[in-house]
Amino acid sequence: MTTDDVLQSLLGDATIRSFIDTQWDVPSPHTGSGEIKLFIIGQDPTVGRQVNTVLTLDEPKSNLRRYVEMLANQFGISVDENVYATNLCKNFFVNKPTAIISYNVIELTAPYWIPVLRRELADYPDALVISLGEPLLKVLVTSGSTQLKDYWGYKRGWNKNPALHQPMSAIEASYSAVNSRIFPFPHQPTFERNPRGEFYRQNIRNYVDYCLKTHLGK
Numbered sequence: 001m002t003t004d005d006v007l008q009s010l011l012g013d014a015t016i017r018s019f020i021d022t023q024w025d026v027p028s029p030h031t032g033s034g035e036i037k038l039f040i041i042g043q044d045p046t047v048g049r050q051v052n053t054v055l056t057l058d059e060p061k062s063n064l065r066r067y068v069e070m071l072a073n074q075f076g077i078s079v080d081e082n083v084y085a086t087n088l089c090k091n092f093f094v095n096k097p098t099a100i101i102s103y104n105v106i107e108l109t110a111p112y113w114i115p116v117l118r119r120e121l122a123d124y125p126d127a128l129v130i131s132l133g134e135p136l137l138k139v140l141v142t143s144g145s146t147q148l149k150d151y152w153g154y155k156r157g158w159n160k161n162p163a164l165h166q167p168m169s170a171i172e173a174s175y176s177a178v179n180s181r182i183f184p185f186p187h188q189p190t191f192e193r194n195p196r197g198e199f200y201r202q203n204i205r206n207y208v209d210y211c212l213k214t215h216l217g218k
Contacts, residue, residue, distance in 0.1 A: 034081035044089035067188035110139035133187035
């Protein structure tokens with residue numbers, strides 16, 4: 001199914017259609033000009049305005065662009081050359097999903113979009129895949145933890161003893177709804193928020209090293 005086909009299916013669902021905002025066009029994925037080494041999965045484009053490119057990567061001064069540039073730098077690559085970014089849910093919602101309390105709209109719409117995401121991933125089989133934000137884990141993980149901190153090796157008391165941590169891990173392909181290994185990352189607001197983001201800020205280099213080592217080992 002194409003993006004337009006999925007949108008029509010969503011609008012044809014009596015439960016879902018009232019949550020879909022059709023006033024704006026679906027953002028284009030960001031596609032680097034060179035070899036795609038990093039595949040980023042965002043959640044959805046809903047920010048209360050038109051977004052032309054996923055994660056506002058066409059806007060040099062946006063907070064998300066700055067955050068993705070930081071991540072790309074950690075991996076030693078260029079956003080404009082080596083990153084492909086897309087959203088799991090391509091559609092806009094009438095409000096941010098966290099503000100819609102009657103339903104989990106990401107879980108409701110994900111089954112429609114997952115086949116599309118699988119096809120996108122198939123175009124870049126050698127790319128390292130990361131997801132942004134914990135809410136995505138509820139639909140991407142078919143078996144295992146949906147707590148982002150667990151994948152980063154969080155252990156209570158880590159801030160008093162930096163050496164105190166659990167083993168780091170990824171969502172393995174066999175437990176992934178898209179049949180690809182995914183390394184979960186926090187979204188920009190969580191990463192930059194104190195004190196919750198402190199754990200991720202302190203451990204990002206270790207997790208990136210784990211990602212690279214695991215990915216290269218395939």
